[in-house]
Amino acid sequence: MTTAQQRQQQQRDWFQQLLTRSDVSPDSNMAWLYRLRDDAKRAIKTLPTLGSKQEAWRYNRVNDIFDINFDSSSDFDNDIIEPDINDYLLPAFDSYRLVFINGHCATKLSDIKQLPEGVTLGSVKAGLRSMPEKMIHWFDRNHQHNEYMFTALNNALFNDGVYLHLDRSVHLDRPVEVIYLNNNHSQSAQYAGSMIQTRTIISLDVGASATLVERFINGSGTGNNETYFYNNVSEISLADDAELNHCRVQDESRQAYHLSSLYVTQKKHSAYHSSNLAFGGAWARTEYKVDFRAEAAICDLNGLYAVDNQQLIDFHLDVQHRAESCRSREHFKGILYGKGRAVFDGRILVDKQAQFSDAALINDNLLLVADAEIDTKPQLEIYADNVKCSHGTTVGKLDQQQMFYLRSRGIAENEARKILCQGYAAEIIDDIALPELQKHVAEKLMHALNKNDPGAGGHDGY
Amino acid sequence: MLTIKDLIVKVENKQILNGLNLNVRPGEVHAIMGPNGSGKSTLSHVLAGREGYEVIEGRVLLNGENLLELTPEQRAHKGVFLAMQYPVELPGVNNMIFMRESINAIRRARNEDALDAIEFLQQVREKAKLLQLDEKLLKRNVNVGFSGGEKKRNEILQMAMLEPQLAILDETDSGLDIDALRIIAQGVNSLRDPERAIILVTHYQRLLEYIQPDFVHVLVNGRIVRSGDKALALELEQKGYNWIIEEDAA
Numbered sequence: 122m123t124t125a126q127q128r129q130q131q132q133r134d135w136f137q138q139l140l141t142r143s144d145v146s147p148d149s150n151m152a153w154l155y156r157l158r159d160d161a162k163r164a165i166k167t168l169p170t171l172g173s174k175q176e177a178w179r180y181n182r183v184n185d186i187f188d189i190n191f192d193s194s195s196d197f198d199n200d201i202i203e204p205d206i207n208d209y210l211l212p213a214f215d216s217y218r219l220v221f222i223n224g225h226c227a228t229k230l231s232d233i234k235q236l237p238e239g240v241t242l243g244s245v246k247a248g249l250r251s252m253p254e255k256m257i258h259w260f261d262r263n264h265q266h267n268e269y270m271f272t273a274l275n276n277a278l279f280n281d282g283v284y285l286h287l288d289r290s291v292h293l294d295r296p297v298e299v300i301y302l303n304n305n306h307s308q309s310a311q312y313a314g315s316m317i318q319t320r321t322i323i324s325l326d327v328g329a330s331a332t333l334v335e336r337f338i339n340g341s342g343t344g345n346n347e348t349y350f351y352n353n354v355s356e357i358s359l360a361d362d363a364e365l366n367h368c369r370v371q372d373e374s375r376q377a378y379h380l381s382s383l384y385v386t387q388k389k390h391s392a393y394h395s396s397n398l399a400f401g402g403a404w405a406r407t408e409y410k411v412d413f414r415a416e417a418a419i420c421d422l423n424g425l426y427a428v429d430n431q432q433l434i435d436f437h438l439d440v441q442h443r444a445e446s447c448r449s450r451e452h453f454k455g456i457l458y459g460k461g462r463a464v465f466d467g468r469i470l471v472d473k474q475a476q477f478s479d480a481a482l483i484n485d486n487l488l489l490v491a492d493a494e495i496d497t498k499p500q501l502e503i504y505a506d507n508v509k510c511s512h513g514t515t516v517g518k519l520d521q522q523q524m525f526y527l528r529s530r531g532i533a534e535n536e537a538r539k540i541l542c543q544g545y546a547a548e549i550i551d552d553i554a555l556p557e558l559q560k561h562v563a564e565k566l567m568h569a570l571n572k573n574d575p576g577a578g579g580h581d582g583y
Numbered sequence: 584m585l586t587i588k589d590l591i592v593k594v595e596n597k598q599i600l601n602g603l604n605l606n607v608r609p610g611e612v613h614a615i616m617g618p619n620g621s622g623k624s625t626l627s628h629v630l631a632g633r634e635g636y637e638v639i640e641g642r643v644l645l646n647g648e649n650l651l652e653l654t655p656e657q658r659a660h661k662g663v664f665l666a667m668q669y670p671v672e673l674p675g676v677n678n679m680i681f682m683r684e685s686i687n688a689i690r691r692a693r694n695e696d697a698l699d700a701i702e703f704l705q706q707v708r709e710k711a712k713l714l715q716l717d718e719k720l721l722k723r724n725v726n727v728g729f730s731g732g733e734k735k736r737n738e739i740l741q742m743a744m745l746e747p748q749l750a751i752l753d754e755t756d757s758g759l760d761i762d763a764l765r766i767i768a769q770g771v772n773s774l775r776d777p778e779r780a781i782i783l784v785t786h787y788q789r790l791l792e793y794i795q796p797d798f799v800h801v802l803v804n805g806r807i808v809r810s811g812d813k814a815l816a817l818e819l820e821q822k823g824y825n826w827i828i829e830e831d832a833a
């Protein structure tokens with residue numbers, strides 16, 4: 122028996138081990154960064170340990186993570202094996218591309234030539250070296266988010282990542298694509314997998330606009346059983362009238378742990394639009410904190426998750442209306458096609474002064490197997506009186522009338538099921554800003570559903 | 584072609600079909616009329632293989648083969664087509680893609696080559712035009728937001744594309760305006776063929792003016808209580824069903 126106390130100690134040891142093992146430089150020549158890391162380390166030691174007693178982790182089995190030893194060193198750097206990037210590119214997709222292998226920028230695989238004037242894009246590590254002043258300026262220095270354990274961990278140990286900055290009124294002509302190839306690169310048998318951390322820093326100046334695609338991929342090229350923990354923190358700040366289209370495709374190894382924490386701050390009339398597609402991971406969690414800091418900003422968060430046997434996919438959204446006349450939309454759809462679990466936690470806060478707020482949240486879930494599990498929890502906290510807020514969640518099975526209709530037209534049962542799932546997902550997929558990505562995601566979904574085709578000897582569906 | 588013998592069917596423990604007999608030969612058009620709730624749609628669904636119907640007794644043979652043990656898709660592969668009384672909406676499923684999946688699934692099951700995209704498109708366009716179905720409906724999601732009449736036309740378009748051996752039309756004429764009725768009737772008539780049989784479920788004699796049936800049957804309480812030619816439909820139109828129900832009871 123493990124007592125609660127032992128569990129807590131195990132967790133503290135887990136974090137301490139990562140801090141000790143890491144070879145990230147202390148950045149003592151950069152006072153601000155040094156302090157950030159130092160504060161973070163202190164926070165990790167003093168924050169309450171994580172567990173199912175905390176609302177944010179209630180359905181999440183977070184303790185499973187602390188049973189696994191992850192290697193936070195990056196001593197693989199010297200003999201990096203560069204994969205054939207063509208294996209990972211989308212057909213005919215024209216982008217400014219950055220590739221990260223296990224959290225380190227692979228310059229040779231990247232292609233960010235001919236960036237238009239007013240655009241700065243590159244690796245955080247290189248940026249901190251070549252233009253520390255500017256880089257530090259783009260970090261959100263007032264909000265370190267050290268109150269979140271894994272964000273503190275990222276603050277303490279992030280080594281590299283992406284920054285994208287657009288000057289005033291610059292419109293990026295092509296999407297920026299970041300490909301993260303992750304696998305277990307630990308050199309030591311002591312560890313079950315690697316700890317990989319990256320930082321994403323996006324800042325768009327007044328009236329600028331861009332499209333960002335991030336793809337998180339199992340990069341081992343060999344099967345789907347790489348164990349690693351990928352921990353990303355993204356800071357996205359949009360100035361007045363700025364607009365970001367953000368598409369994130371999470372397709373990690375089925376033995377991997379993925380945590381993305383996104384902090385979005387929006388100024389007047391800015392617009393943030395994101396599509397979050399989740400397919401992979403043994404445990405994959407995305408946290409959004411959206412902060413409207415001035416009036417009339419717009420935020421659309423969309424998502425699709427497909428959950429197979431033994432997967433846990435988790436979305437935590439926290440949209441805070443703190444200024445007048447902002448609009449937020451959240452629409453997440455899940456397909457549970459195996460005995461796995463999905464968690465959706467969507468909080469909308471409307472502050473007293475945030476009159477004329479317009480917020481709507483929808484979470485739909487389709488269960489294709491009987492023994493999948495879904496915990497969906499919308500939370501509206503409204504303190505202003507003149508607002509428009511709504512939420513709705515559904516959990517359902519495939520419609521038998523629709524199934525019969527398709528089958529009566531000669532379409533086999535498993536095909537009919539796939540067509541209906543595709544139709545169900547279309548609402549989210551059609552909303553992705555780029556047609557190449559739409560196609561990619563539709564294929565990913567089909568691939569997932571094919572794998573568990575009962576006709577192909579999978580488990581029982583209905 | 585189709586033989587239904589002493590068919591007894593239960594739905595949710597309630598007996599709906601009570602020993603139904605029907606014989607349909609190739610080339611024939613049979614009209615089935617009858618009061619609401621008499622079991623017409625139940626019969627249609629049982630023929631197409633919808634789940635939830637318990638066959639207690641009886642046989643259904645299509646070209647000598649036991650239809651009841653086939654899945655709905657297998658029945659479609661054998662040429663059974665049901666135009667539904669209430670066509671189902673399929674959100675997110677494109678009408679054109681749906682029809683192509685359907686036709687090619689059936690062709691593959693018959694070891695025929697799939698239609699290529701161009702051939703398919705030509706056929707759909709041509710047939711949609713014949714049925715005066717707005718091409719815009721082809722690009723929309725199946726039946727989603729279609730008007731009642733548009734849904735029915737869409738069913739007939741599918742029928743025209745699939746060219747079934749046995750077509751069952753469950754109240755395809757309900758909710759159609761006069762022009763649409765004529766157009767749909769034309770569509771059905773163009774499919775009349777010595778090799779093909781059609782079962783028309785209808786409440787209205789008017790459809791039968793456009794599509795001349797070889798036989799008219801009256802279904803009451805889950806049984807065919809009277810059969811005749813198209814004169815019977817006229818008689819029903821004038822006198823209603825009560826006289827038949829009374830004669831049957833006597």
Ligand SMILES: Nc1ncnc2c1ncn2[C@@H]1O[C@H](COP(=O)(O)OP(=O)(O)OP(=O)(O)O)[C@@H](O)[C@H]1O
Nearest residue numbers: 594595597599617618619620621622623624625626
């Ligand atoms: N799923 C079901 N559960 C319970 N009763 C049902 C079900 N389906 C059909 N029934 C009943 O079976 C009877 C026959 O229904 P059916 O739809 O076959 O009638 P119908 O002849 O097509 O009527 P209409 O002319 O109104 O279309 C009705 O009393 C109906 O309520």
Ligand SMILES: [Mg+2]
Nearest residue numbers: 623624625668
């Ligand atoms: Mg009916």
